[in-house]
Amino acid sequence: MSAVLDPPPIPRLAPEWQDWLAGNVVRGCTDADMLSVMRDNGFQEHYARVAISVVRSMTERVQQQAPQMLSGYKADPIRLPAHSTVRAGDREIGIGFTLADPNVALIQDLLTEQECEKLISLSAGKVTRSSVVDRATGGDQISAVRTSAGTHFERGENAIVARIEQRIAALTGLPIENGEPLQILYYKPGNEYLAHHDYFDPTDPGSAEVMRAGGQRIATFVIYLNNVTEGGETRFPELSLDVKPRRGSALYFEYLNAAGELDARCLHAGVPVVQGEKWIATKWLRQGAYQR
Numbered sequence: 001m002s003a004v005l006d007p008p009p010i011p012r013l014a015p016e017w018q019d020w021l022a023g024n025v026v027r028g029c030t031d032a033d034m035l036s037v038m039r040d041n042g043f044q045e046h047y048a049r050v051a052i053s054v055v056r057s058m059t060e061r062v063q064q065q066a067p068q069m070l071s072g073y074k075a076d077p078i079r080l081p082a083h084s085t086v087r088a089g090d091r092e093i094g095i096g097f098t099l100a101d102p103n104v105a106l107i108q109d110l111l112t113e114q115e116c117e118k119l120i121s122l123s124a125g126k127v128t129r130s131s132v133v134d135r136a137t138g139g140d141q142i143s144a145v146r147t148s149a150g151t152h153f154e155r156g157e158n159a160i161v162a163r164i165e166q167r168i169a170a171l172t173g174l175p176i177e178n179g180e181p182l183q184i185l186y187y188k189p190g191n192e193y194l195a196h197h198d199y200f201d202p203t204d205p206g207s208a209e210v211m212r213a214g215g216q217r218i219a220t221f222v223i224y225l226n227n228v229t230e231g232g233e234t235r236f237p238e239l240s241l242d243v244k245p246r247r248g249s250a251l252y253f254e255y256l257n258a259a260g261e262l263d264a265r266c267l268h269a270g271v272p273v274v275q276g277e278k279w280i281a282t283k284w285l286r287q288g289a290y291q292r
Ligand SMILES: O=C(O)CCC(=O)C(=O)O
Pocket: 193, 198, 222, 232, 233, 234, 235, 268, 269, 270, 271, 280, 282
């Protein structure tokens, strides 16, 4: 008698393709046109048809319930100062580059080497498997989407954390209270964070719960605490942008404008670390005061 085997798992459609399909649905493309491009890119006919139908129905639902998610986002002027060297609280820092729409910037030397080392040594014994927001409930869940380990520091928990919060407030003009606790993340070789948005999708049932304190997220700082030998870049597939971790520097990006529109182009990923390890500190900023 032959054994009954489980059918092989259906591969997940890559986020870049999900976004490509959603964008084409919004632009009014036909299923036949999208199918033809997917076939040319090696997708099997049946798989491509199902993918198109699923993304079409989800996109049309978003169009009805939260049209701002799919509207032509226009970035407000960036919150960061325009000069290449600026005073941020107690420290002089440099702006390496800025992109205007969407607003993205690289900030040099936001932290000193000693501050990076200290944050790593304070966190090293405390990290546990990272979680993601459960989109259905707003609770936390472990997911293969994010395989790092992490811990966090409450606002003002120690002198370094308080200094970082002051620098971020000075740079952005946002009150310290709008910041979520500083997350510290640790990636071993092979660990990654698949492409995702930091904002809460207004069509997710769990989003109302996570937005109760502080409202929507508006911007992110990813602060690199060490240099990674190979891999570990922060990747924006929609912008063809890879940012390499460099100790003390910080990546900044905004995704909510004054009209309340969210920018899906801020899709980003922490690509797998290949060699070495990666430590980062992440600060998410909200519309209003955040209190858990
Ligand atoms: O690991 C990275 O480079 C990005 C981290 C990230 O996307 C996040 O914490 O939201």
